[in-house]
Amino acid sequence: MMATIIQVDEYGNAYFDATDFNMIDFSLGDALLMRIGEKKFEIPFYSGPYCKMNESTLIRKKDKIFLSIRHGCAVKKYNLHIGQHVTFFLLFSKKYWEKENAYSFEEITDKSTYETNEEFANFRSILPHGGLFYRSSSPVDNTYNRSSSVISCIEKYKVSTIIDMADSQEELDNLINELDDETRSIIRTRRIFAIGDDSGLYSQSFSESVAIAMRLIISAKTPCLIHCRAGKRRSGFTCAIIQALYGMSADKIMEDYMLSYKNNNKITFSDNPKRYEYLKNDTIKAILHHINGTDLCHLRETTEQYLIHLGLSSEEISLLEQKICQ
Template identity: 25%
Template structure:
């Protein structure tokens, strides 16, 4: 009898342990993205500021918003004024498609923003004023009070989670993290070689002067090697350029360049107007051209695509060049399922909009690009001249002051000694420490980082 009781007791304990194990397994293995909300989450905030590109800064810290119980990939109800929006909670603007809105935590304070567009203007919060020097200021829209209250609550737990994962493309500023890339690729620098564009005429890159992503020195060395003379800077204004460290020591600073301070919304009317201004600058300074923004990815990617279309490139050519940037930054290749998602939600979407077409592969892209540039303010004569310049058939004047003249150069070698830097070597050999960029450009096959040279290393030097 006691043995029977013991057996029954053992069975009960086994059953109980089995139930406990199943419950624990369900808790541990249940994915966060489908977990039910533990209760209603409600948050209130106010508009604190509006940034240059129309992003609306809230007075709630990003960390506090996330600690309230919301998670990346949740869809939130966001209400202010007469607007009731359903927005995904994301980290960075790139976590949503071009033209899509979201609530973002990439900065200290949470932002309401639209990827590549202007949230403040779109939702009637404020009006943007652009001064003659392209500086931007904001004022409250008609009927809007200074204090705008924003209500935030949970709509769908994990409702955007799959899309959020797809957008998780990240890159670093460390050259060492890209051992398979050349210095030019790391700088997102390349010649534009699509149909109709002349050899050695047009280049694109990340910023050769902005150090934020550590690609500037590589880009500056690359444009020097390519003998770039005329530069369209889509990202900055003159004051910002002047603020970059050691900008006066760059090859870039000695060339002809224009600063356009463009917004990131390539479909905006003022984007086209500023592009026309940049093109007129190109026409006034024929030579070897460079187009860049900060990363050489979005604004530069779209601008180059328009020029490629104008010159007769097929959409497949344009797309391949555009996606080279995503290989340089993220390692995305054509056999990656994200490749076509990126194209569809960025370049393809923007080109269809500005060119006014539904299909890109069976459309005269050259004609549509010309119409877009005319709408942006260029004349037929200016467009004709632009095509001649990009084809390399326009007459190019002699180099002006500040550009590089072609001279006969011989070369020698220098062995690095203790305490040397490229600047110190440049000062010793050329009498000007700023010429370290010349040494770096000559030795790109030997130096991967201009801040790292080694005792005994042999460098190539120009002998004047």
């Protein structure tokens, strides 16, 4: 079938006339063959940006259908423009269904469905010995309706330092300016560092943010809170390094990471073991393999080598471990 581009946005996504797809039996999770001129490409058809960095996806979200590249620009890569025709064919039915089924969930924003403020805020200590290091959803970005709950936890657990893995300094300043006076005062009385990066967990840019976070932790006044937007990927990556240096096992690190799916999306092993295991393998297990390689039995040593690769010195790593284990 042939679809017409009717809009492009500032992110480089190309939107098609959705009515072009009405008579075609494409299903989410299918593999499609996309033809632009004489060039052909296989792409997945998803309900969200579930692909890896720099991979192309055709996305159907509500009543819109668009071509997107995660952390990239589809318009530039494929030289697209409004009015251009792109042809799609069904290549393999349900080839990508497992990923589509695993990731097609909503963020739960109703606090009344949670037993504790901490669960709704996705707020918890990341180490077995308690409250020196915490992780959570964002205290300043209320996209998921959780910021006030995070603020309450910041006060309750006397957080002194906040490391924001989601926002740039400009973005953080804008978000803080939108807060009410009382909340703004609570945030401003803490040391807060904005080192956010959304270029992908395995990008050079994010690696640089992780290195900055580790150096901040060395001199940080504790308790210290690490957060991103929902408190999953970017904060989870950073916390996994801290947990590995502390001596936690891969199983314990993965178990902690998956609590964020429970707190944000009510996804648990007992309710849906297949989805839980898929998400675990696709997220935190992949993160651990990126940091540590194939050996997940000697995490402390391989994490130290990873940090050396990021540019930290042996002395900095020693100081970091002392801070984490105090």
